[in-house]
Amino acid sequence: MGRLRTIGRRSFLIGSAAVMGGVAFGTYTVQRPHENPLLGDLKPGEAALTPFVKITGDGIILIAPHVELGQGVHSMQTLLIAEEMDLDWGQFSVEPGEPAPAYYNTALSEDILPFMPTNNSFQVETARNAAGSLVKVLGVQATGGSSATPDSYEKLRVAGAVARETLKKAASRRSGVHVHQLKTAHGAVQLPDGTEIRYTELAADAAAIKPVHLVHLRDPADWRLIGKPLERLDIVAKSTGTQDYGIDLRLDGMVHAAVKVNPRQGGGLNSYDASAAEKMRGVSKVLPVTGGIAVIADNTWRAFQAADAVDCDWGPAPYPAEMDGHWQAVAESFTPDRLDSEWRHDGDVDAALEQADVIEAEYRAPYVAHAPLEPLSALVLVTDTHADIWVSHQLPRFAEEKVAAIAGIEIENVRLHNQFGGGSFGHRLEFDNVILGTEIAVQMKHTPVKLTYSREEDFAHDYPRQIGMSRSRGAVKDGHVDTWDLAIATVSAATSQAGRLGQPVPGPDGQIVAGAWNMSYDVPNLRVTAYRVPELAPTSSWRSVGASTAGFFAEAFLDELIHAAGADPMEERLRLVNHPATRKVLEAVAEMSNWGSDLGENRGRGLAMVDSFGVPVAEVVEVTNTDAGLRIDKVFVAADVGRIIDPVNFDNQVKGAVIWGLGHAMNCEITFADGMAEQSNYHAHEAMRLYQCPEIEVRGLENAHKIRGIGEPPVPPAAPALANAIFAATGLRLREMPFNKFIDFV
Amino acid sequence: MQIIVNGTAHEVDVEDDMPLLWVLRDELGITGVKYGCGIAQCGACTVHLDGQAVRSCQVDISDVGNQEVTTIEGLGTPEALHAVQAAWIKHQVAQCGYCQSGQIMQAASMLDLNPEPTDEEIDVIMSGNLCRCGTYPRIREAIRSAAATLREA
Ligand code: FES
Numbered sequence: 078m079g080r081l082r083t084i085g086r087r088s089f090l091i092g093s094a095a096v097m098g099g100v101a102f103g104t105y106t107v108q109r110p111h112e113n114p115l116l117g118d119l120k121p122g123e124a125a126l127t128p129f130v131k132i133t134g135d136g137i138i139l140i141a142p143h144v145e146l147g148q149g150v151h152s153m154q155t156l157l158i159a160e161e162m163d164l165d166w167g168q169f170s171v172e173p174g175e176p177a178p179a180y181y182n183t184a185l186s187e188d189i190l191p192f193m194p195t196n197n198s199f200q201v202e203t204a205r206n207a208a209g210s211l212v213k214v215l216g217v218q219a220t221g222g223s224s225a226t227p228d229s230y231e232k233l234r235v236a237g238a239v240a241r242e243t244l245k246k247a248a249s250r251r252s253g254v255h256v257h258q259l260k261t262a263h264g265a266v267q268l269p270d271g272t273e274i275r276y277t278e279l280a281a282d283a284a285a286i287k288p289v290h291l292v293h294l295r296d297p298a299d300w301r302l303i304g305k306p307l308e309r310l311d312i313v314a315k316s317t318g319t320q321d322y323g324i325d326l327r328l329d330g331m332v333h334a335a336v337k338v339n340p341r342q343g344g345g346l347n348s349y350d351a352s353a354a355e356k357m358r359g360v361s362k363v364l365p366v367t368g369g370i371a372v373i374a375d376n377t378w379r380a381f382q383a384a385d386a387v388d389c390d391w392g393p394a395p396y397p398a399e400m401d402g403h404w405q406a407v408a409e410s411f412t413p414d415r416l417d418s419e420w421r422h423d424g425d426v427d428a429a430l431e432q433a434d435v436i437e438a439e440y441r442a443p444y445v446a447h448a449p450l451e452p453l454s455a456l457v458l459v460t461d462t463h464a465d466i467w468v469s470h471q472l473p474r475f476a477e478e479k480v481a482a483i484a485g486i487e488i489e490n491v492r493l494h495n496q497f498g499g500g501s502f503g504h505r506l507e508f509d510n511v512i513l514g515t516e517i518a519v520q521m522k523h524t525p526v527k528l529t530y531s532r533e534e535d536f537a538h539d540y541p542r543q544i545g546m547s548r549s550r551g552a553v554k555d556g557h558v559d560t561w562d563l564a565i566a567t568v569s570a571a572t573s574q575a576g577r578l579g580q581p582v583p584g585p586d587g588q589i590v591a592g593a594w595n596m597s598y599d600v601p602n603l604r605v606t607a608y609r610v611p612e613l614a615p616t617s618s619w620r621s622v623g624a625s626t627a628g629f630f631a632e633a634f635l636d637e638l639i640h641a642a643g644a645d646p647m648e649e650r651l652r653l654v655n656h657p658a659t660r661k662v663l664e665a666v667a668e669m670s671n672w673g674s675d676l677g678e679n680r681g682r683g684l685a686m687v688d689s690f691g692v693p694v695a696e697v698v699e700v701t702n703t704d705a706g707l708r709i710d711k712v713f714v715a716a717d718v719g720r721i722i723d724p725v726n727f728d729n730q731v732k733g734a735v736i737w738g739l740g741h742a743m744n745c746e747i748t749f750a751d752g753m754a755e756q757s758n759y760h761a762h763e764a765m766r767l768y769q770c771p772e773i774e775v776r777g778l779e780n781a782h783k784i785r786g787i788g789e790p791p792v793p794p795a796a797p798a799l800a801n802a803i804f805a806a807t808g809l810r811l812r813e814m815p816f817n818k819f820i821d822f823v
Numbered sequence: 824m825q826i827i828v829n830g831t832a833h834e835v836d837v838e839d840d841m842p843l844l845w846v847l848r849d850e851l852g853i854t855g856v857k858y859g860c861g862i863a864q865c866g867a868c869t870v871h872l873d874g875q876a877v878r879s880c881q882v883d884i885s886d887v888g889n890q891e892v893t894t895i896e897g898l899g900t901p902e903a904l905h906a907v908q909a910a911w912i913k914h915q916v917a918q919c920g921y922c923q924s925g926q927i928m929q930a931a932s933m934l935d936l937n938p939e940p941t942d943e944e945i946d947v948i949m950s951g952n953l954c955r956c957g958t959y960p961r962i963r964e965a966i967r968s969a970a971a972t973l974r975e976a
């Protein structure tokens with residue numbers, strides 16, 4: 078098992094075919110459930126019926142194992158359990174899952190295999206399950222990849238049903254009434270004579286019996302909670318300033334820390350002079366950390382001021398110091414030796430292009446920061462034998478491993494207390510705050526240390542989205558799109574991230590062409606090729622990952638081809654589309670936007686459709702070209718996630734993702750000068766503000782075969798739909814983000 | 824020096840130029856007020872000084888004087904919500920929620936000064952408050968609904 082475990086850990090990150098190496102091992106291991114992590118903490122008379130349900134004499138606690146970053150995952154996960162348990166909304170409290178193998182995320186693997194997410198043939202299902210089994214063995218409790226909903230949908234309803242049936246069995250034993258005559262409602266078991274036994278009264282009895290594992294899930298027709306609008310559980314706290322985030326925590330005797338680390342990401346520290354900083358009020362010491370220094374003070378502001386006052390001599394950046402060097406590396410990567418994948422080749426592209434008038438275009442997508450509004454923080458306490466860390470993290474198990482390694486403490490004695498995050502968008506997959514916080518705490522054993530990043534420090538170490546380019550060559554015939562050779566070259570954010578986890582990445586990185594290679598269009602001759610740019614500045618997953626760049630490259634150039642063919646963007650896509658659920662989202666936005674109607678002078682509408690994370694999303698953007706600049710008036714979105722669990726959160730997530738996609742396409746990029754990011758705060762990386770926000774109309778469809786998450790998929794179509802709308806209104810083709818380099822927005 | 828926060832006087836011993844934000848958060852432990860940027864770009868730190876919205880990261884503590892500081896905790900509580908907070912809950916505005924203390928304080932101050940803001944006025948006044956999660960459509964709805972409630976009251 079030891080060896081398999083090592084192989085498995087590595088295979089998890091590859092994002093590709095080598096996952097298949099994991100198929101063979103241990104159906105036994107896979108089927109054996111992980112230990113229930115709640116059992117260790119139980120007091121007499123308390124029951125933990127599954128890893129997700131804990132009942133005490135006082136109340137019912139449901140465990141939401143994913144980290145709450147604003148995506149509403151706590152409400153969504155507990156809703157599924159509560160539905161099957163017959164709990165009323167609000168009749169329970171929520172606790173985050175402690176990092177434990179039982180909270181594995183099996184959905185994350187779905188899109189790391191090279192099959193089209195819309196392809197549900199038997200082989201594909203089998204292979205997906207193999208990868209899911211692999212993740213289960215590894216015990217990866219990850220939040221990301223829009224995976225929370227597919228991960229939870231069945232698992233948590235089963236957990237709720239197991240709890241319900243076990244409570245009924247306990248009630249049956251106590252009352253002598255046969256279990257088939259018992260019903261459950263409002264958090265109680267009901268006997269035929271009308272008496273009720275509260276679940277909380279049954280906790281001790283239930284703890285003493287074996288859980289019932291053969292359960293039936295409720296018929297969707299009987300659902301009380303799923304699919305109905307509900308008030309999200311954290312809404313009152315978040316509207317009254319009473320929700321604590323990682324950055325708000327305090328412990329007795331705590332000190333405050335700020336760091337200053339080489340802004341040339343990964344570069345070293347040659348020397349530093351802290352003499353001025355050490356004399357500043359409230360500063361107790363200045364400590365070395367990897368790549369920089371940390372200031373310890375009695376207040377965050379004093380720590381920030383003192384960190385500013387430390388004079389550091391930084392080493393060079395391990396990547397090109399100026400942007401020209403980055404773009405050059407990308408441009409030079411369209412070569413056979415950099416070929417990463419060619420997962421799509423329909424027809425014969427080369428032969429078709431030889432006989433045609435070729436239309437060519439090059440597109441660019443810059444580095445972009447995540448910059449969630451809550452800066453990074455970590456509260457860490459290290460003793461001789463134990464370490465505790467309070468942080469909001471998407472990979473809690475890996476974070477615990479980092480702490481254990483730095484503190485020299487057994488992983489069993491490290492505990493990560495996952496906190497509410499003030500946004501993430503992929504930022505909280507990184508470990509800098511965990512590593513540096515632990516490095517400081519190790520030098521100050523028994524003192525709790527709260528490390529807070531200044532916004533400037535956070536921007537300097539953001540690990541932005543991948544930089545990339547595409548080169549498209551295509552041709553039209555008889556008024557239709559006929560041939561398209563789409564080549565995409567980006568750095569591999571997956572490789573960069575895996576490198577920081579000490580993992581190699583064998584095999585291709587499917588994210589380079591995500592949203593493009595799997596496009597649901599039957600173009601007679603179509604090839605999608607990925608090239609991997611050698612590592613430049615470190616990058617990481619940014620809301621919607623590869624599809625945020627590949628989706629732009631694909632859907633904006635497709636618009637060029639359709640224009641060249643003299644066809645209508647909607648009609649031509651509807652002619653090309655080959656997948657029923659995807660066709661429906663196109664038809665939906667056509668109807669919503671009254672596609673084809675006259676918009677009037679100086680106005681235009683643009684369409685884009687991208688399928689990412691298994692969710693087809695079509696968007697129509699309407700713009701007006703005013704004297705003062707371009708205004709985005711309205712956006713229509715249709716998306717199909719198979720089933721909508723919470724319509725309010727669905728609507729909120731879709732709108733947020735559209736705003737995210739549009740805002741960053743309008744005005745955000747990270748550029749490097751002298752090896753350092755030039756954008757240090759929101760004034761230089763603004764994204765959308767309220768006055769620019771269009772009206773957004775959302776329609777959720779439920780035709781797709783599988784249930785999927787919605788946090789990311791509406792991002793990729795936003796930028797190309799905007800570019801296509803700008804073309805329609807102005808005749809200007811924008812082939813590079815951010816668009817404000819070429820056009821003003823009002 | 825002394826400052827009055829949510830009706831209570833506090834004695835603080837800090838540098839004159841320490842921003843009100845950090846006095847509230849670190850010296851007084853009032854953490855509903857948030858740090859987002861420190862340079863007046865995000866509005867997460869918005870509080871009221873004598874009822875007017877200000878960015879607390881830009882106010883030196885020595886300039887506060889006798890002015891009443893109100894933070895989100897002083898605006899309303901889960902048991903006794905301010906009309907703006909009630910509207911925020913009704914319209915389920917928050918995603919991560921980190922910006923929302925600042926959004927709510929800005930909106931409450933705007934409606935106090937101008938009970939019937941036009942859509943354009945809302946756009947202008949609320950645009951200093953960033954929301955990275957993109958809750959703007961719901962912020963607009965909640966403000967219109969809070970304005971209606973306040974007018975009826
Ligand atoms: S922290 Fe004050 S405006 Fe951003």
Ligand code: FES
Nearest residue numbers: 920922954955956
């Ligand atoms: S709700 Fe997350 S920043 Fe506004």
